[in-house]
Amino acid sequence: MSRPESTVTVNGSGKDINLLKHTWKAQWITHPSASTLDYGIFLFRHVFTLKEKISEFIIFVSADNRYRLFVNGERVCYGPSIGDTAHQRYETLNIADQLNVGKNVIAAEVVNFGEYRSVSQVTYQTAFILQADRNLNLDINTGSADWKVIKNHAFSPVKITSEMMNAYYAAGPRDHVDDSKYPWGWNQLQFNDNHWLNPKSTTTEFAVGRGFLYGGAWHLVPRTIPFMEEKVERFPEIIRVNGIEKNDGFLNGKATIIPENSKVKILIDQKYHTTGYPELTYSHGKDSELKITYAEALIKDVNPDKKVSDGNLNLVDLKGNRNEFEGKSIFGYYDIICPDGGKNRFYKPLSRRTYRFVELEITTKEEALILEDYYGVYTGYPFEEKAKVETGDLVLSKIWDAAWRTLRNSADEMYYDSYYENLQYIGDTKIASLISIYVSGDDRLMRKAIQQFDDSRTSEGLTQSRYPSNIIQIIPPFSLIWVDMIYDYFMYRNDPEFLRPFIPGIKSVIDWFASRVDETGMLTNLKWWNFTDWTIDFPSGIPQGADDGYSANIALQFVKTLDHAQAVFRYFNLEHEVDSYQKLSKRIKKSVLEHCFDTKKGLIAETPDKKEFSQHTNILGILTDTFKQDVQSDIMKKVLEDETLFQATIYFKFYLFRALQKVGLGDLYFDLLGSWRGMIDDGMTTYGETDINPRSECHAWSSSPNFDFLHTVAGIYPGEHSFKSVVIEPNLGQLKTLNVEFPHPQGMITIRYSKNDNNINAEISMPEDLTGEFKWQGQSVSLVGGKQNIAL
Numbered sequence: 001m002s003r004p005e006s007t008v009t010v011n012g013s014g015k016d017i018n019l020l021k022h023t024w025k026a027q028w029i030t031h032p033s034a035s036t037l038d039y040g041i042f043l044f045r046h047v048f049t050l051k052e053k054i055s056e057f058i059i060f061v062s063a064d065n066r067y068r069l070f071v072n073g074e075r076v077c078y079g080p081s082i083g084d085t086a087h088q089r090y091e092t093l094n095i096a097d098q099l100n101v102g103k104n105v106i107a108a109e110v111v112n113f114g115e116y117r118s119v120s121q122v123t124y125q126t127a128f129i130l131q132a133d134r135n136l137n138l139d140i141n142t143g144s145a146d147w148k149v150i151k152n153h154a155f156s157p158v159k160i161t162s163e164m165m166n167a168y169y170a171a172g173p174r175d176h177v178d179d180s181k182y183p184w185g186w187n188q189l190q191f192n193d194n195h196w197l198n199p200k201s202t203t204t205e206f207a208v209g210r211g212f213l214y215g216g217a218w219h220l221v222p223r224t225i226p227f228m229e230e231k232v233e234r235f236p237e238i239i240r241v242n243g244i245e246k247n248d249g250f251l252n253g254k255a256t257i258i259p260e261n262s263k264v265k266i267l268i269d270q271k272y273h274t275t276g277y278p279e280l281t282y283s284h285g286k287d288s289e290l291k292i293t294y295a296e297a298l299i300k301d302v303n304p305d306k307k308v309s310d311g312n313l314n315l316v317d318l319k320g321n322r323n324e325f326e327g328k329s330i331f332g333y334y335d336i337i338c339p340d341g342g343k344n345r346f347y348k349p350l351s352r353r354t355y356r357f358v359e360l361e362i363t364t365k366e367e368a369l370i371l372e373d374y375y376g377v378y379t380g381y382p383f384e385e386k387a388k389v390e391t392g393d394l395v396l397s398k399i400w401d402a403a404w405r406t407l408r409n410s411a412d413e414m415y416y417d418s419y420y421e422n423l424q425y426i427g428d429t430k431i432a433s434l435i436s437i438y439v440s441g442d443d444r445l446m447r448k449a450i451q452q453f454d455d456s457r458t459s460e461g462l463t464q465s466r467y468p469s470n471i472i473q474i475i476p477p478f479s480l481i482w483v484d485m486i487y488d489y490f491m492y493r494n495d496p497e498f499l500r501p502f503i504p505g506i507k508s509v510i511d512w513f514a515s516r517v518d519e520t521g522m523l524t525n526l527k528w529w530n531f532t533d534w535t536i537d538f539p540s541g542i543p544q545g546a547d548d549g550y551s552a553n554i555a556l557q558f559v560k561t562l563d564h565a566q567a568v569f570r571y572f573n574l575e576h577e578v579d580s581y582q583k584l585s586k587r588i589k590k591s592v593l594e595h596c597f598d599t600k601k602g603l604i605a606e607t608p609d610k611k612e613f614s615q616h617t618n619i620l621g622i623l624t625d626t627f628k629q630d631v632q633s634d635i636m637k638k639v640l641e642d643e644t645l646f647q648a649t650i651y652f653k654f655y656l657f658r659a660l661q662k663v664g665l666g667d668l669y670f671d672l673l674g675s676w677r678g679m680i681d682d683g684m685t686t687y688g689e690t691d692i693n694p695r696s697e698c699h700a701w702s703s704s705p706n707f708d709f710l711h712t713v714a715g716i717y718p719g720e721h722s723f724k725s726v727v728i729e730p731n732l733g734q735l736k737t738l739n740v741e742f743p744h745p746q747g748m749i750t751i752r753y754s755k756n757d758n759n760i761n762a763e764i765s766m767p768e769d770l771t772g773e774f775k776w777q778g779q780s781v782s783l784v785g786g787k788q789n790i791a792l
Contacts, residue, residue, distance in 0.1 A: 019060060019090075019131075019220065020209035026060075026131035027143025027207055028218065029199040034151045036125035036202070039114030039173075041152040041350070043186050044128050045107040045193060048140050053101050058133035059140070062090035062220065063110045065123050066351070070107040070187040071098035081223040081448075082413040084122035084468050087210060087455055088218035090129070106130065106140065107187035109152075111350050116157045118172035118351075118422045120414075122468045124217045127202045143207075148196035154182035155350070160333045167695045171422040174333050175350055179340035225444050228412060229382035233274060234375050235358070239325050240267040243362075250371035258285065258362050258369040266360040267330060272685040273698050275354040275409045275418045276379035279346070285369025286341025290362050294355035295332035296419055296697035297322050297684075317693050322356070322683030330359045341367060352379060354409070354419040354698070356685070381411040383440040386748070389709045390739040396709075399676050403703040406686040407435050410700035414468070415449060417689075417696050423466045426453055426478035427531075430485045431654050432700035435707045437492055441743030447498065450489060453482045454505045461508030465529070474528040477554065479509045480561040487564035490571070493745065494722035503572065506565055513558045514584060521591025522550040522608075523558060530554055533616055534690050537646035543616070545607035552596040552604050556620035559585050559592075563624065571721060589626040603638060603645075614646035615639050615656060622659040633663040640668070650675045650691045654704045661712045666731025669712050676705060714740040714751060719772055726772035728764065728783065746770050762790040 029044070030036050061069055061079070068078045069091075076098060081089040095106075112126040131141045139145050157173035185191045203217055210219035235251045243264035250256040251268070258264050273296060280292075300318040320328070332355070337347050362369060389400055410416060414424040415432045433446035456467035458474070463482050465475035483506050490499060516523050530546035532538060532553060545551035562585040569577045595608040596617075604621050606612040618639050621627045627635050636659055639645065648656050653675065660666055675691040687702035688694025711717055712731055719725035723745055730753060732738055738753040747767030754761045760776050768785035776792045 019222075021212065022209075023212065023214065024060075024129070024131055024141075024207035024209075024220070025134065025144070026129050026141035028127040028129045028202040029142045029147060029149070030126045030128070030202045031149050031151055032197050032200040034126075036112070036127070037114065038112070039116055039157050040112050040126060041155045042110045042112070042126060042128075042149055043107065043152050043183065044110060044142075044147055044149050044199065045105055045187065045191075045196070046140055046145055046147045047103060047105045047189070047193075048138065048145070049103055050099055050101055050138070053096075053099075055096055056094055057096040057099055057136065059093050059095060059106075059130055060090050060133075061093065061108070061130045062088055062218070063108065063128045064088070064125060064218065065113055065117060065121050066111045067128060068109045069093075070105075070109075071095050072100065072104055073107075073188045074098055077227060079223070081225055082120065082468055083221070083452070084455065085124050085217060086219050087221050087452075089223045090220050091223050103189060105187070105189045105191075109187075113157070113172050113351075116159055116173035117470070119170040119471050120416070120422045120424070120466075120468050121172070122470050125202060127218070128199075129207055142199070143201055147199055148193050149199040150183065150186075150196050152181075152183065152186075154178050154180075158334065158336060165333070165420070167420060169333075169420050171333075171420060172351055175335045176338075177336070177347060178338045179342065179345055180338070182340075184342065184345075224448055225413065226382055228379050230276070231378050232375050233270070233276070233378045235268045236271050237269050238266055239269045241265070250374050253373045256371045258288075258364055258371065260364050260366055260368045262362070262364045264360075264362045264364075266362070267325075268358045268360070269325075270356050270358070270376065273354075273356045273405065273409060274376060274378055275352055275412075275698075276377045277348050278353060278355075278358065278374065278376045279348045280337075280371070281373040282339060282345050282347075283343045283370045283372060284341055284367050285339040285364055286367045287365040288339050288363060288367070288369045290337040290339065290360060290369070291334055292337070293330050293332050293334040293359045293361065294353045295330045295357045295359075296355065298325060298328035298357055299331045300328050319693070320682075322685075324683070330357055339369060344372070348377075352412070352418065356697075379412065380408050381413075381445055383408060383411065383436060383442055385439055386441055386741070386743040387439040387706075387710055388739070388741040389714070391709075391735055392737060393735070395677065395680070396670070398680055399673060399705050400709060402680060402685055402687060403435075403676070403705040404439065406698050406703035407432060407439070407700055407706060409686055409698045410703070411436070411445060414452070415445065415700055417700075418698060420696055423469060424449060424452070425466045426463065426475070426481050426485070427465075427651065428699065428701045429453075430481050430488070431651075431704055431707070433485060434488060435700075435703055438710050438742070439706050441745070443489070443493055446485075446489065450482070450485055450502070453485075454502055457505055457508060461512045462528075463505070463509065465531075475531045476513070476526060476528055477530055477532055477557050480513070480557050483509055483561045484564050487568055490568050491718045491721050492723050494724070496571070499568065500572065503569070503574070506568070507577070510562065510565060510581065513561075517584070517588065520550065520595065521587045522552075522595060523555050523588075524550055526551075526554065532557070533652040534649045535614070535616075535646050535652070537612070537614070543606055543614070544612050550595065550608055552592045552606055553614065553617040553620065555588050555592050556604075556617060556624050556626060559588050559624045559626065560620060562588075567721065585624075589624065592621075592626060603635070603642075606646075612646070613642075613644070615648045616646065616652055618645070619648070619652075619655050619659045622662060623655065632659075633665065636660060636663045636665055640672075650687065651689075651699075651701045654701065654707075657704070657708050657712055661731065666712050666715070666729075667733045669708060669731060670733040670735075673705070676702075710740065710742055714738065714742070714753075715775075716740070716742050716749065716751075726766070726770060726783065727775065728762075728772060729775035730760065730762070732760075744770065760790075760792055764788050764790065 456464035543553035715729035
């Protein structure tokens with residue numbers, strides 16, 4: 001199921017300049033009479049003749065909302081890469097290998113999810129556009145060539161709501177398919193399209209690239225990320241069958257017959273959490289119904305006589321060990337297929353599905369249904385696991401592998417929660433981006449995310465908390481974290497021209513917060529949702545004082561970002577801002593200590609009334625040097641030992657580990673992995689949104705061990721901006737040996753550690769032009785490119 005190499009995006013290869021600086025020859029087209037705003041699946045096709053074989057046949061294609069493109073019946077891509085109408089992505093493809101001398105057909109399935117669309121879908125109306133490269137002597141462009149269109153009435157939406165899911169749900173509808181209405185073979189050359197309609201142009205305005213002199217409903221920009229990885233994943237096991245004898249033949253491409261007049265349930269366990277587009281092939285079974293339910297975990301039955309169903313149940317408390325099936329049922333979103341009795345019918349969902357468990361609930365009528373083949377097609381961003389960490393500890397290896405699966409299953413055309421929301425949040429994305437570049441060295445999805453959050457900024461100056469999104473949600477601390485993401489990129493990549501355009505956005509975010517610093521030197525009068533962490537002691541995740549008083553926590557988050565902005569602005573010689581931010585940072589830190597430091601407890605309280613204390617605020621006090629450096633180690637020990645403090649959840653433990661490493665206590669890291677060990681003990685194969693009873697079973701912010709095994713334990717981090725030099729400062733804890741491979745921008749760094757008591761031996765190989773410093777228990781050794789041995 002791999003995508004053919006001939007369809008690789010070439011990101012223009014010089015071809016895109018005409019599309020950005022001129023009007024397109026092609027026009028956006030749509031159905032001539034159907035609603036362009038409501039739910040609908042529309043099929044477009046164009047037949048043309050190619051007189052001779054050519055090596056390059058470049059086309060540019062996009063659609064609103066989503067599309068799948070076929071050439072002579074073969075799917076070559078799907079898209080567009082998610083964005084918004086002000087940044088409507090188009091794909092650049094070379095389809096020469098799919099074309100034949102003589103007649104050919106290009107076909108597209110365009111989906112508009114209408115009012116049921118996911119919150120991440122920003123749309124204008126149903127539309128499709130395809131243009132051939134201007135150098136081609138052949139008109140296949142929409143708007144001028146002889147394209148045809150029909151609405152596919154086989155599809156209708158299965159509306160999924162938060163009430164149905166007993167949790168916030170924003171990922172869009174599932175599918176109801178009536179095979180009797182499906183135009184089978186519509187994307188094949190020999191299909192008879194005589195009854196199809198001529199499409200109409202969507203608007204009198206031109207199709208334009210973003211920034212061209214004319215406006216348009218969609219401002220076209222090229223795709224900036226690669227196509228997704230796709231690979232077949234066979235279902236390994238049926239764990240429960242009702243209504244027939246167990247027969248898993250269809251899981252291996254061998255037919256399984258569901259008898260006529262039967263009611264059957266088949267529960268399948270993938271054995272691990274995954275995401276993608278399952279594909280089902282089936283025949284016959286006229287008038288039967290097939291319901292396919294997908295779930296990340298099974299749910300305990302409420303009682304023996306009543307299965308879990310829609311209602312006001314706290315389902316996350318009912319999961320138990322994911323590997324235990326007795327007394328449990330499936331609960332989740334679902335598709336419905338109604339076979340028409342034909343042969344070799346095929347179903348692939350219109351949007352991705354996420355699952356570990358899948359149940360087929362089948363009701364047949366007078367004709368048996370034949371299940372011929374069923375498998376998943378894993379689909380995700382094509383990250384390559386270049387980093388390697390060998391500890392010799394099986395549990396630590398499981399922690400690493402589950403963390404990497406968590407990251408992989410949370411990354412597609414953006415970073416997101418793959419089951420419930422399909423939304424890219426800044427707080428999650430900051431952590432996921434660092435893991436991406438640490439494990440794979442690939443920064444393209446990180447770059448796209450930084451740009452999209454900048455695109456989301458409102459007139460107030462803040463970013464939206466999640467983007468793309470058709471519903472505005474603002475979390476002011478996430479705007480600060482967006483600036484921190486820019487700082488991260490500044491530290492890890494030498495790319496000033498990418499960073500420079502974000503300077504106005506950084507200023508606007510900082511100005512919003514700075515305008516709310518009153519005469520006390522503290523932040524006050526904060527609007528919106530000041531989420532910081534899901535700890536139960538923060539109401540709705542909001543630190544005390546953030547909404548109606550003074551919050552030391554939010555103040556120190558602002559200080560952290562002020563310090564990061566200074567580093568970036570100093571690089572761009574913006575000395576006025578650097579001086580201003582430096583003074584403001586010092587003022588706020590001084591005020592926090594004056595108003596919120598409790599001398600008896602020796603910690604910073606949440607608010608000036610000094611009644612409540614958290615790990616979070618004191619972690620920030622360490623990270624911002626609000627506490628003097630000579631007491632930071634003692635403060636960190638209090639943070640770890642004082643159980644009366646509000647405890648950080650799995651999300652904010654990322655920052656706890658940053659503070660742990662900063663004060664020289666990184667050897668304690670492995671002792672603090674209880675949340676991750678606990679999820680593995682519960683049979684989870686990815687890490688959840690929270691430490692205990694997570695709603696989402698796969699949340700990118702919890703995959704931080706992939707970062708910390710390399711950054712904290714192996715001790716690899718930048719010595720200066722742009723990763724021009726490297727610091728290697730290991731914290732091996734109880735490990736005696738550790739082998740590491742790390743993808744630095746200049747090449748691979750490999751390290752072999754061996755430790756005996758307080759002595760360490762390190763065999764290090766670095767790219768030839770890279771320099772750095774090795775640190776161990778107060779000692780320092782210079783590093784150079786090539787191989788070197790260090791014994792301390």
